[in-house]
Structures are given as C-alpha cells and as structure tokens.
Amino acid sequence: MTKPIPDKAEVALEYPDKLYIGTFERTARFDAHLDTTGISLSLQRMGDADTRRSIRMHLHYGLFAEILREVAKTVSAIPPDDTQHLQALQEAVNDLHRSLSAKPAPKHGRSGKSKNRNARQKDEVDTSDLRPEEEVRLLHIME
Numbered sequence: 001m002t003k004p005i006p007d008k009a010e011v012a013l014e015y016p017d018k019l020y021i022g023t024f025e026r027t028a029r030f031d032a033h034l035d036t037t038g039i040s041l042s043l044q045r046m047g048d049a050d051t052r053r054s055i056r057m058h059l060h061y062g063l064f065a066e067i068l069r070e071v072a073k074t075v076s077a078i079p080p081d082d083t084q085h086l087q088a089l090q091e092a093v094n095d096l097h098r099s100l101s102a103k104p105a106p107k108h109g110r111s112g113k114s115k116n117r118n119a120r121q122k123d124e125v126d127t128s129d130l131r132p133e134e135e136v137r138l139l140h141i142m143e
Contacts, residue, residue, distance in 0.1 A: 002031045004028075004030075005024055011043070024044075024055075027046075028043060039059050039061075041059075
C-alpha cells in the first residue's frame, strides 16, 4: 500500500554511458516494508508517459543495518536548529526500535536475560542483550 511522500527524494542512477536522475516530491507515493530477506522500497511518480517514474530497491538486512550504522555516524551533519527533521528522525528510529523489540529475541544460548521482558512497561527498552558497541550506537541514534 503506497503512501504520499512527506518530503522529497532524489535518485541518480549512473552507468558508464548514461545518467538517469529523478525527483519524487509530495505528489509522489512510496511503499516500504520488510520481507523475509530485507527491506523493499519503491518510489512512484504518477502521470503521463513523460512524467511517470518509479524506482524499486531491495536491500538485504545486513546491508540495511550497515547503512543505519553509517547514517548514525553522520547525524551531526544535521544543523542543531533543524528540530523538525531531528524530531521526525528520532520518532521514526524509536518506532523501529519498539517494533524490533516487540519481536521475540533469537536464542543465543543466554538464559535468563529476557525473563522480565514482558513484565516491563511498553516504552522501556531492554538493552541487556546488546553488546557495548551496539548500546553506544543505539544511544547515538536516539540522541
């Protein structure tokens, strides 16, 4: 199910002999979802044959996770006074974290670490299964 694009996306696809550039603004639509192997993203601009554009991408989970790590390293590039975008990103990251935390954690041979997970409040985050470097990354993303 597609939704209206709330901001703007610019896409460039470069080949040795060709360059394709497209923009997708508020009149365009998008779809993003997870499937069994990764994240699927599509951007669609409707219209006649001259203006209609679409792009589809599928990123496996490992690549998507690494992209998130790289994005986290560059959060300081957002101007501190750009509170609208900072808040939107923080809310989206919190939503993603909550959704990921709601799924049963994979078993890694660690017993007893998640006994109280269901007893915790909905907004509380369990970081007991995170490695120290993962916890630092998460804190950096949430700042």
